[in-house]
Amino acid sequence: MSKIYTITSGKGGVGKSTTTANLALGMAILGKKVVAIDLDIGLRNLDMILGLENRIVYNIIDLLEGRAKLNSALIRDKRNDNLKLLAASQTNSKEDLSKEKFLNLLEQLKEQFDFVFIDSPAGIETGFSNAFAGADNIIIVATPEISSIRDADRVVGILEANGKKNISLILNRVQPELVKKGEMMSQEDILQILAIDLLGIVPNDPRMIEYTNKGEPAVLNKSSITANAYMNITRRLLGEDVPQIEFKPKGLFQKLFGKLQRT
Amino acid sequence: MLFDFFKRKKKSAKEAAERLHIILAHERGMTRLPFFDDLKADLIKVLSKYTNTKDSLDIRVNRQDGYDILEINVPIKNKAKRQKTPA
Ligand SMILES: Nc1ncnc2c1ncn2[C@@H]1O[C@H](COP(=O)(O)OP(=O)(O)OP(=O)(O)O)[C@@H](O)[C@H]1O
Numbered sequence: 001m002s003k004i005y006t007i008t009s010g011k012g013g014v015g016k017s018t019t020t021a022n023l024a025l026g027m028a029i030l031g032k033k034v035v036a037i038d039l040d041i042g043l044r045n046l047d048m049i050l051g052l053e054n055r056i057v058y059n060i061i062d063l064l065e066g067r068a069k070l071n072s073a074l075i076r077d078k079r080n081d082n083l084k085l086l087a088a089s090q091t092n093s094k095e096d097l098s099k100e101k102f103l104n105l106l107e108q109l110k111e112q113f114d115f116v117f118i119d120s121p122a123g124i125e126t127g128f129s130n131a132f133a134g135a136d137n138i139i140i141v142a143t144p145e146i147s148s149i150r151d152a153d154r155v156v157g158i159l160e161a162n163g164k165k166n167i168s169l170i171l172n173r174v175q176p177e178l179v180k181k182g183e184m185m186s187q188e189d190i191l192q193i194l195a196i197d198l199l200g201i202v203p204n205d206p207r208m209i210e211y212t213n214k215g216e217p218a219v220l221n222k223s224s225i226t227a228n229a230y231m232n233i234t235r236r237l238l239g240e241d242v243p244q245i246e247f248k249p250k251g252l253f254q255k256l257f258g259k260l261q262r263t
Numbered sequence: 264m265l266f267d268f269f270k271r272k273k274k275s276a277k278e279a280a281e282r283l284h285i286i287l288a289h290e291r292g293m294t295r296l297p298f299f300d301d302l303k304a305d306l307i308k309v310l311s312k313y314t315n316t317k318d319s320l321d322i323r324v325n326r327q328d329g330y331d332i333l334e335i336n337v338p339i340k341n342k343a344k345r346q347k348t349p350a
């Protein structure tokens with residue numbers, strides 16, 4: 001029984017690839033067999049976030065067009081045997097991927113792996129619809145900004161129109177200090193707007209650039225503030241009941257008139 | 264002024280959430296309902312038999328518990344048209 005998750009967002013640059021890398025590696029760390037698929041054809045990225053760029057010989061288009069066998073296209077992670085990467089092609093365009101062949105591939109992968117994570121390209125065009133077509137679960141990544149939430153809402157609409165039922169949200173790059181000051185939308189604000197389930201909250205991590213520079217995702221750094229968040233999400237995907245951390249804004253009245261109210 | 268101080272203190276996050284609520288309620292009709300344009304045209308046709316409100320017809324889609332809820336607000340500006348002018 002394997003599970004196919006597509007990580008998508010609508011808006012670009014909100015953290016889809018970073019999330020995919022960390023959930024895939026996190027799941028592998030927990031002992032599950034995982035394949036991460038970079039479906040951002042033409043803008044390959046997941047390989048570098050995972051630090052596997054030098055190992056790629058064949059990509060997903062090579063595989064789907066019969067130029068490579070499955071075993072040679074699946075790149076083995078150097079740190080964890082449970083994780084394989086299927087890289088995007090750099091030279092093709094999104095339209096070069098045959099949806100039918102891709103769906104057949106997913107059927108095959110389902111038999112070999114416990115989890116399949118698909119990193120979707122930004123936008124709501126062909127690449128996006130290929131990415132969610134075969135998934136039974138959708139993870140929407142959004143940041144607490146109006147443009148990201150607006151796009152996420154649009155994506156939810158499209159997914160629901162396509163019959164997708166298991167849609168959940170990862171709220172990324174949350175800055176608790178700003179939420180407390182009332183200068184960043186809280187998870188409650190956002191969940192009320194999007195009306196989907198919350199899968200997890202990932203704080204903004206100034207060290208993220210360091211992890212990407214080295215090709216070592218956050219989950220490998222025990223001291224990282226995001227590692228814990230990603231591992232919690234991974235456990236939730238396995239059905240564990242891991243409580244969410246809450247960042248609530250302080251009520252202005254509570255702060256200013258707390259004393260008066262008591263009288 | 265003290266009043267200004269409180270006004271400026273209106274939190275930008277609340278403002279963002281309010282703006283999103285409003286824009287999305289209006290956009291969702293177009294983006295989620297394939298029959299939106301036809302519905303709007305039909306509503307205008309029916310309503311204009313009785314009122315002069317066609318330009319201010321306000322159609323929203325709000326989300327609650329994973330469902331889309333269609334809300335139609337018809338502001339009645341003028342008194343209803345007389346019955347003697349049939350369509
Ligand atoms: N929690 C976080 N804290 C700090 N930086 C983050 C966080 N998540 C992502 N980033 C940074 O945001 C940038 C964009 O991330 P990423 O490439 O994962 O986004 P994406 O959604 O895949 O982008 P694209 O739409 O281009 O594919 C990167 O520089 C990444 O390091």
Ligand SMILES: [Mg+2]
Binds near residue numbers: 120
């Ligand atoms: Mg990406």
